Amino acid sequence: MADIILADISHSYVAQPDPSEYVLRRVDVHFGDGEAHALLGPSGCGKTTMLNLISGLIHPTSGQIRYGAKDVTRLPTRRRNIAQVFQFPVLYDTMTVFDNLAFPLRNRGRPDSEVKKRVGEIADLLELDSELTRRAANLTPDLKQIISLGRGLVRDDVAAILLDEPLTVIDPQRKWQIRRTLRQVHEQFRHTSIYVTHDQTEALTFADRVWVMNEGKIVQEGSPDELFRRPEHTFVGYFIGTPGMNILPCQLVDGAAMVAGQSIPLSDEVWQQARRDQGSFEIGIRPEFVELVAGGDSTDHGQPGELSVTITAVEDHGRFSIASAELGEHQIKAKLTDRVPPAPGQNARIRFAGGELHLYRDQRIVCADEPSGDHRPAATPAGGN
Amino acid sequence: MSLELNGVSKTVGGQPHLYPIDLHLEVGVLHILVGRTRAGKTSLLRILAGLDSPSTGTITMNGQDLVHIPLRKRSVAMVYQEFVNYPSLTVYENIASPLRRQKAKRSDKGSAASPDIDARVRELAETLHIAHLLDRLPNQISGGQQQRVAIARALAKGADLLLLDEPLVNLDYKLREQMRDELADILTGTTTTVIYATSEPGEALAFGANTIVLDKGRVLQNASALEVYHRPASIAAASVFGDPPMNVFAVEVKDGVARLTGAEFSLRQASDHLAELDDGTYRLGIRASDCTLETTEANHLQLPGTVELCEISGSETYVHMGCSQNHFIVQEDGVFPHQLGQTLTLSIDPSRLLVFAADREGTLIKSYHR
Numbered sequence: 001m002a003d004i005i006l007a008d009i010s011h012s013y014v015a016q017p018d019p020s021e022y023v024l025r026r027v028d029v030h031f032g033d034g035e036a037h038a039l040l041g042p043s044g045c046g047k048t049t050m051l052n053l054i055s056g057l058i059h060p061t062s063g064q065i066r067y068g069a070k071d072v073t074r075l076p077t078r079r080r081n082i083a084q085v086f087q088f089p090v091l092y093d094t095m096t097v098f099d100n101l102a103f104p105l106r107n108r109g110r111p112d113s114e115v116k117k118r119v120g121e122i123a124d125l126l127e128l129d130s131e132l133t134r135r136a137a138n139l140t141p142d143l144k145q146i147i148s149l150g151r152g153l154v155r156d157d158v159a160a161i162l163l164d165e166p167l168t169v170i171d172p173q174r175k176w177q178i179r180r181t182l183r184q185v186h187e188q189f190r191h192t193s194i195y196v197t198h199d200q201t202e203a204l205t206f207a208d209r210v211w212v213m214n215e216g217k218i219v220q221e222g223s224p225d226e227l228f229r230r231p232e233h234t235f236v237g238y239f240i241g242t243p244g245m246n247i248l249p250c251q252l253v254d255g256a257a258m259v260a261g262q263s264i265p266l267s268d269e270v271w272q273q274a275r276r277d278q279g280s281f282e283i284g285i286r287p288e289f290v291e292l293v294a295g296g297d298s299t300d301h302g303q304p305g306e307l308s309v310t311i312t313a314v315e316d317h318g319r320f321s322i323a324s325a326e327l328g329e330h331q332i333k334a335k336l337t338d339r340v341p342p343a344p345g346q347n348a349r350i351r352f353a354g355g356e357l358h359l360y361r362d363q364r365i366v367c368a369d370e371p372s373g374d375h376r377p378a379a380t381p382a383g384g385n
Numbered sequence: 386m387s388l389e390l391n392g393v394s395k396t397v398g399g400q401p402h403l404y405p406i407d408l409h410l411e412v413g414v415l416h417i418l419v420g421r422t423r424a425g426k427t428s429l430l431r432i433l434a435g436l437d438s439p440s441t442g443t444i445t446m447n448g449q450d451l452v453h454i455p456l457r458k459r460s461v462a463m464v465y466q467e468f469v470n471y472p473s474l475t476v477y478e479n480i481a482s483p484l485r486r487q488k489a490k491r492s493d494k495g496s497a498a499s500p501d502i503d504a505r506v507r508e509l510a511e512t513l514h515i516a517h518l519l520d521r522l523p524n525q526i527s528g529g530q531q532q533r534v535a536i537a538r539a540l541a542k543g544a545d546l547l548l549l550d551e552p553l554v555n556l557d558y559k560l561r562e563q564m565r566d567e568l569a570d571i572l573t574g575t576t577t578t579v580i581y582a583t584s585e586p587g588e589a590l591a592f593g594a595n596t597i598v599l600d601k602g603r604v605l606q607n608a609s610a611l612e613v614y615h616r617p618a619s620i621a622a623a624s625v626f627g628d629p630p631m632n633v634f635a636v637e638v639k640d641g642v643a644r645l646t647g648a649e650f651s652l653r654q655a656s657d658h659l660a661e662l663d664d665g666t667y668r669l670g671i672r673a674s675d676c677t678l679e680t681t682e683a684n685h686l687q688l689p690g691t692v693e694l695c696e697i698s699g700s701e702t703y704v705h706m707g708c709s710q711n712h713f714i715v716q717e718d719g720v721f722p723h724q725l726g727q728t729l730t731l732s733i734d735p736s737r738l739l740v741f742a743a744d745r746e747g748t749l750i751k752s753y754h755r
Contacts, residue, residue: 042557171422172584173630176705180694180725187725198557204697204720224697225720239559241700288700288718315569317590318614319674335700 002068002159004031004054004192009063011049017061023049024060025216031160031209033068034190036183038203041213042239048164050213051196055162056080067159081159083152083191087168089144091151093137097128100136101150108155122150125188126181141169146181153185160192167202179205200240212236228286229356234363237284243322245284246332247360257283257359260328262307264352270359270367279361287322289356290334292342293349306349311342325350386412386447388546388578393442395428402428403602405442410580410595410607412447412545415572417589417610418582419626420599426582429599430548433580434463446545446578462539464549468531470523476534477519480506483542509537512571529560540571547572549581553588565591586626590614598622615755616739620747623670623739629703631670634711635743639664646709650686655735658753666743667750673703673716675737678729685732688713692727706731 011024024046031037039047052058053065056077065073072080083104091100101119123129126146136144145166152161166182167175183206186193195206203210204224211221212235219233220226231237237245250257250264255271257264264283266274274281293306302308309325309332321341323334325348334350342348359366388410395403403425410416420426431437433444435456444451451459462483470479484502510516513533515526523531532552539547552568553561569592572579583589589596589610596613598606605622606613617623623631636643641652641660652659677685690708697703702721706713706729713731723729740751 042559173421176629176694176696176703179696180705183694183725200558200699201696204699205695208722224722228700228720242558242698243562244559286700313569315591315593316611317587318611319672322591 002070002192003033003066004160004194005029005064005066006050006053007064007066009050009053009060009065011046011053011058011060022061023216024053027063027216027218029211029218029221031192031194033192035209036186036193036195036207038195038197038207038210039213040197040200040203040210040239042198045213046216047196047198047213051162051164051194054160054194055082055084081157083155083158083161085145085148085152085161085163085166087165089141089148089169091136091144091147093135095136096132097134097136097139097147098123098132100147101128101132101154104151104155118154118156122154125153125185126150142171142174142178145170145178149182149185153189153191158191160194163193163195163206165197165199165202166195167199182206204240212239214239230365231284231358232365234282234284234360237286237358241286241288243287243333243335245286246290247282247284248327248330248332250281250283250359252281257281259283259307260330262327263304264307264357265305266357266359273367274359274361277361281366282360282363284358284360285332285352285356287333287335289353290332291351291353292323292334292336292338293351302349303351306351309348309350311344311346311348313344314341316341388412388447389443389445391443393429393432393439393444395425395432395437396440401602403432403439406604408597408604408607410578410597412578413576415579415581415592415594417592417594417596418580418599419584419586419589419596419613420582421584421625424584424599424625425602426584426599427550428602430463430550430580430582433546434461434548435459436463460542460545462542462544462547464532464535464539464547464552466551466554468523468528468535468555470531470534470538472523474522475519476510476515476521476523476526477506479523479534480509480537480541483538487542505541509541512540513537513567529556529564532556532564536568536571540575543577545578547575547577547579549579551582551584554584586610586614586628589626596626598625600625616749616752617670618749620668620670620741623741627672629673629714629716631672631739632676632711632713633668633670633741634713635666635668637666638662643667643669646711648686648688650735654684655686656684656738656753658751659735659738659740662740662751668741668743668747670739670741671733671737673714675734676713676715677732677734678704678706678715678717678723680732682732682734684735686735688731688733689728690731692723692725692729694725695721695723697722704729 006027006029009024009027010022012022014021041047053060056075059074098119102115105115123132167178170178197203212219214235220236227236227240234247248259250259252274255266257266309327311323311325313324315322320335320337323336323342325332390406390408392405394405418426432439481502484505510519515530515533518526553564593610596610597604600621606618613626617626620633634645636645642649643652652662688708690706693705693707695702695704697720702717704715708731737753741747741749
């Protein structure tokens, strides 16, 4: 097992690429040894290219890939010592489950006693003991995928396990069980694992560290909680969470963000940071943290920080409702757990839960508006006070 | 004025795909057909579209027989899971094609580039946010855009019956979210009869429409989405119409006390709607969102359990708990990566318990007051 490091990697599928023809743009990634990682992003973001670079299926246009201290940039897949689980299970249909699991070991000439011992251990872990003598051909897709995983795990000397959308063929009702197995396996073996997916639930359930990608770049690396509570880029706010974060353009005036002529006070800390540089500013607030002010149906502005809106639509989901509201020419969504949701057409006042409002400059977070004050923004550029 | 299905069934090679279905559906509104994969949704839509004939039964729309009208003469449009467009026609011509066919049918003299066709194509393209793509070919645009073209073409037909078979299932979830919002506006705004098939109960709730719950070839319930949510007709209906599925556990009731493995509680103290339950065995249902962890509400039913998995959706955490012989899912708002194997106390809000029969049908016996 090892750290996997991608140092200043760029990649294009074109021989003499223009700047616009790169699918990965100067990516720096450090997958820590023994950790569960996910690469998450929409289709076309470059995550599959990155996986293929790590496995050695393709080689980067520029930059270096290291497994620990070893430079593997130009090494082929078979010399990288990795296990892979693909979207569709890859098994030898005519072989038994036992022989499928044993294949990677026998292929490397390991003695029978070791083969028997390792296959037994893996079968035990994955609850495959009763299946070992069956042929792979007629098994369900779920079971086949578990066996594919088992084949990846059976060698104890792999540097890393790469998983490419491994739940694609799994029945929706069974997905949680496979997710549990993957998680248990990780906690037991602590392989360096990299899970590639476009699905936020897959990524956040499996991984401790999630790398969110968009347009050939990493936009944020963080724990699931960090991605939810403190998106560092507006894309992360939009992409993580259902519905995603409300992101509204604003102007900065005297310590406040102005949206559609209404004023949202910023903390002094945020204001001092924000006023330093020009840029295009946006506020971000998750629908979970938009609150309806009780009795706030008048059109006046109410208390500082309260905004007048008009409710345009309400979806009643049983335990909660999603209200859409107009704030000037902008739309804002609120996830409400009030017993009686507001009615469309109604004027209402909203406010934002303390500490959950973020300010973005050119899509990057300025700094968090946190009540506890325990968070300090990243070091300011040279020339700051 | 209604769409009526009487005893409609479908058997293929001796295998029943649909058991006899009776449905009475209002015309001119949106209906959501909710069921898991292989529940029979596509089979039913194909029969309504006229692509397949039912093995038995009749279908009438506003009193007119639908089954025996030839496909060409039916006023039906269908949108499929796959993005089906004419590959050699531009986006413009794809949307215009049903309009041209109708025009040609009505009069042979009509010129090909008629101004009303042009206006309609542009209007639909505007609604579906593809106005800037009209000159492209289908393979030059993204999957989401291709599905918009297919939907625009189906709407262009102006058919009496519009059928959509999981139209968003092959899209990225973010695109799905956005298109669901747009479709809600478009489909609830038309006067066409629309049947929209999905495996996601959240879509039925988002559309707020009449909901038909289909499971293993049978219609389990036909009611408003909120009615199905709060008063599912059976355990099976609750299970289909729940994401995650509803938690269900068996209890033995005697003298006003309910016993389950590892716990017991007084029904009268728990909640008014449970007070009058007769002695006997039942199955109780509770949604994941009505369970909490490590809370100390006085009258809540508490069970110790072990964390089996935390599924994190981005804004919610679904904690799978093993509690003696039962498996529960708890929905927490926010991101909470509990340790696997950790012991936590599960709390059930008794005022949200549903009571089902303990037999195979699992019919709803008592529901809470909304």
